[in-house]
Amino acid sequence: MTLAIEARRIGYRVAYVLLAIYWLIRRPRLHGVKCVLTDKEDRVLLVRHTYGPRGWDLPGGGIKRGEEPLTTARREIEEELGLTIDDWVSLGKVMTSVYRRHDTLHCFQAEVDNPQITPDLGEIAGTGWFPQRDLPHNLGRLVRLVLARLDPSLG
Numbered sequence: 001m002t003l004a005i006e007a008r009r010i011g012y013r014v015a016y017v018l019l020a021i022y023w024l025i026r027r028p029r030l031h032g033v034k035c036v037l038t039d040k041e042d043r044v045l046l047v048r049h050t051y052g053p054r055g056w057d058l059p060g061g062g063i064k065r066g067e068e069p070l071t072t073a074r075r076e077i078e079e080e081l082g083l084t085i086d087d088w089v090s091l092g093k094v095m096t097s098v099y100r101r102h103d104t105l106h107c108f109q110a111e112v113d114n115p116q117i118t119p120d121l122g123e124i125a126g127t128g129w130f131p132q133r134d135l136p137h138n139l140g141r142l143v144r145l146v147l148a149r150l151d152p153s154l155g
Helices: 003-026 069-081 143-147
Strands: 029-038 043-049 060-062 089-098 101-111 124-131
Touching: 029 069, 029 143, 043 069, 060 069, 069 101, 069 124, 089 143
Parallel strands: 029 101
Antiparallel strands: 029 043, 029 060, 043 124, 089 101
């Protein structure tokens, strides 16, 4: 890993801690996306970020001012994973609260033809394709909730 990537990872970690403090004080309402990427073998792509709890999570991110949720999903997947995906299915919204921050997450699903990805190593510490019925134990808190929108038996 290069020094530049390590510096970015440290920057993400510091920013995450500062944001968590801000969220505790201000209690903002934020909008973001979570993306369920599946492949032909019905596996789901999970990522481990370089910041935060660092468990396995769905890729996604925050919606920029004036940006549509679907545009955010496309942008985040291209930035984080190097994938350009045009065909998406909306899975609806999930409302959640963490660090006294209130989030509205727009959830989307897309099938990936080629499971080869190019993660942004500054933001993404690891990636893995997992059978939807055999997910790792250290999951992000919303993974099962979002996957249940695809298949209620996964919730």
